[in-house]
Amino acid sequence: MVERILPARHDAPLHGVAATRRLEARALAAAPSPPLMQAAGAAVERLALALAPHARHIVVLAGPGNNGGDGLEAAARLRRAGRPAVVRLCGDPARLPADAAASLQRAREAGVPFIEPSALPALGAQDLLVDALLGLGGAARPAQGALAEALTLLAAQRAPVLAVDLPSGLDGDTGQAALGALTVRADHTLALLTLKPGLFTGAGRDHAGTVWLDRLGVDGLGLVVAATGPEGPAEAPTAWLRGAAARRSPPTLPALDPRPGDEAPRVPARGAAATIRRHALHKGSFGDVAVVGGARGMLGAAVLAARAAHAAGAGRVWLSPLDPSGARLDPARPELMLRRTTAWTADTLRQATVVAGCGGGGAIAAVLAGLLTHAPRLVLDADALNAVAADAALRDALRARRSRGQASVVTPHPLEAARLLGCDTGTVQADRLAAAARLADALGCSVVLKGSGSIVATPGETPWVNGSGTAALATGGSGDVLAGWIGGRWSAGLALPVPPDLHELTAEAVWTHADAAERAGRPLLRAADLVEVLAGVGAGAHGAANGPDGPDGA
Numbered sequence: 001m002v003e004r005i006l007p008a009r010h011d012a013p014l015h016g017v018a019a020t021r022r023l024e025a026r027a028l029a030a031a032p033s034p035p036l037m038q039a040a041g042a043a044v045e046r047l048a049l050a051l052a053p054h055a056r057h058i059v060v061l062a063g064p065g066n067n068g069g070d071g072l073e074a075a076a077r078l079r080r081a082g083r084p085a086v087v088r089l090c091g092d093p094a095r096l097p098a099d100a101a102a103s104l105q106r107a108r109e110a111g112v113p114f115i116e117p118s119a120l121p122a123l124g125a126q127d128l129l130v131d132a133l134l135g136l137g138g139a140a141r142p143a144q145g146a147l148a149e150a151l152t153l154l155a156a157q158r159a160p161v162l163a164v165d166l167p168s169g170l171d172g173d174t175g176q177a178a179l180g181a182l183t184v185r186a187d188h189t190l191a192l193l194t195l196k197p198g199l200f201t202g203a204g205r206d207h208a209g210t211v212w213l214d215r216l217g218v219d220g221l222g223l224v225v226a227a228t229g230p231e232g233p234a235e236a237p238t239a240w241l242r243g244a245a246a247r248r249s250p251p252t253l254p255a256l257d258p259r260p261g262d263e264a265p266r267v268p269a270r271g272a273a274a275t276i277r278r279h280a281l282h283k284g285s286f287g288d289v290a291v292v293g294g295a296r297g298m299l300g301a302a303v304l305a306a307r308a309a310h311a312a313g314a315g316r317v318w319l320s321p322l323d324p325s326g327a328r329l330d331p332a333r334p335e336l337m338l339r340r341t342t343a344w345t346a347d348t349l350r351q352a353t354v355v356a357g358c359g360g361g362g363a364i365a366a367v368l369a370g371l372l373t374h375a376p377r378l379v380l381d382a383d384a385l386n387a388v389a390a391d392a393a394l395r396d397a398l399r400a401r402r403s404r405g406q407a408s409v410v411t412p413h414p415l416e417a418a419r420l421l422g423c424d425t426g427t428v429q430a431d432r433l434a435a436a437a438r439l440a441d442a443l444g445c446s447v448v449l450k451g452s453g454s455i456v457a458t459p460g461e462t463p464w465v466n467g468s469g470t471a472a473l474a475t476g477g478s479g480d481v482l483a484g485w486i487g488g489r490w491s492a493g494l495a496l497p498v499p500p501d502l503h504e505l506t507a508e509a510v511w512t513h514a515d516a517a518e519r520a521g522r523p524l525l526r527a528a529d530l531v532e533v534l535a536g537v538g539a540g541a542h543g544a545a546n547g548p549d550g551p552d553g554a
């Protein structure tokens, strides 16, 4: 069955290349009927017909391995169905793997024309190019000869592109465009057997287009099950796609407003549930958030974080600017309380969730040691991360927190992550999942590695790849909002009968923060406006994260 994947709306297991190969081997050993490659060809055929029902030309570019075999199988089926499929084969027919060779034979028997590039028909918007050049076996070495020619030709066409399994050249583990400019930019990608993490992080989202999945029947063999929970799949996922805020958590509060026709009472969205206020609660129940940042000229960053923490449902939010001449009041949010860092005592810090570093400049380093020692819950962003990267003693202090039962979240962008890891940004981006996991283990923290397909990694947990968000978030201040939002959710979560664990809570906060960009529906979302959109979620209005325009209503 071919299903469409909505990255912001589906939780799904992601399997990297090695895990997919293991699954494939187990599936092949079970001798499924139809055989995997025939099932793959059928899935490609079905989606091709759905995407281009009026195609005058369907051109299948088939590579030298089994990805090419999938394309050949699809071409054979399309031709048998009377569709105008032709194949450009970029590989030596005599050296195809066995399954692909059998598919080549079927394509020949079906009368599929094999064309030279010079015979490529002029393609229009109703036609279709099928990229079956490289899949899991694509290697990061320069493409040459017929393969390079086909990739160049594909890049120059106007017709929509359907990539089989992976856009050729895209690394399924990391989302790196391994063939540089020749890496295929598809309009649609039909993932086979498994969803690969690389489709959803790094350059993946831009290269994959709309993602579809066909498990080729292996779910029927019990090898992959639906995304019911980390204990589900027989082959443990490499990561999880975080695509919904409301699905997995058990109801923590009774349903409030069943709709007519609802079979079961509707459960408050997980995001909203964190801040729904029962009668017997008071502002102290939701904890204090202290935002420490805003050095001279950078107060705005700390204000944004504080406003976001407030919008997230924290009981009280203290803003401690590092600029001694800084404002005494946020006129737009008079609810925020300003308090100098010198006014904090170890005792008051011990009650608070602290968000440190937003616009902190060099001044944050001086207060960081105290925060690392006393704050039970600490979110570090921006200049706090740079300070930690520059000072081994602060790094040791951050690492030591875990053994004292103090929890920490760090929210680096790739450059900050690189500084913390002592490498360059390219190394971080080359394998974002690995970089986030390394950082989580090194610092004993939950890590949010920001960027397209943000990664949430926590020691001992399967990482999340966030599926929500748009480039509207790529604007100054949205990171400050995220840090404050995480702190606020963390603080508000303390009021729940069972507070969510940190990995879960962080992933939820990252999802709701990025989902706000989609919710706002604007190409660019200024950070202060983002806070206002988030306030609609944090206010705890029933269904705010799961309402008519949310997952249930979509």
Ligand SMILES: NC(=O)C1=CN([C@@H]2O[C@H](COP(=O)(O)OP(=O)(O)OC[C@H]3O[C@@H](n4cnc5c(N)ncnc54)[C@H](OP(=O)(O)O)[C@@H]3O)[C@@H](O)[C@H]2O)[C@@H](O)CC1
Pocket: 024, 036, 037, 040, 063, 064, 065, 066, 067, 068, 070, 097, 099, 133, 134, 135, 136, 137, 138, 139, 140, 141, 142, 143, 144, 147, 164, 165, 166, 192, 193
């Ligand atoms: N077996 C089955 O039944 C099923 C298989 N399935 C399908 O198989 C796919 C995996 O197939 P695969 O392992 O054959 O790898 P694939 O991506 O076709 O490429 C390997 C070939 O490309 C070549 N090559 C690589 N990089 C290159 C470069 N830069 N420049 C030039 N050449 C390069 C490489 O050459 P080599 O490195 O060996 O010299 C080799 O010849 C998977 O993604 C899915 O679509 C599923 O449908 C399930 C059922």
Ligand SMILES: [K+]
Pocket: 067, 131, 132, 133, 134, 135, 163, 164, 165, 166, 167, 168
């Ligand atoms: K491909």
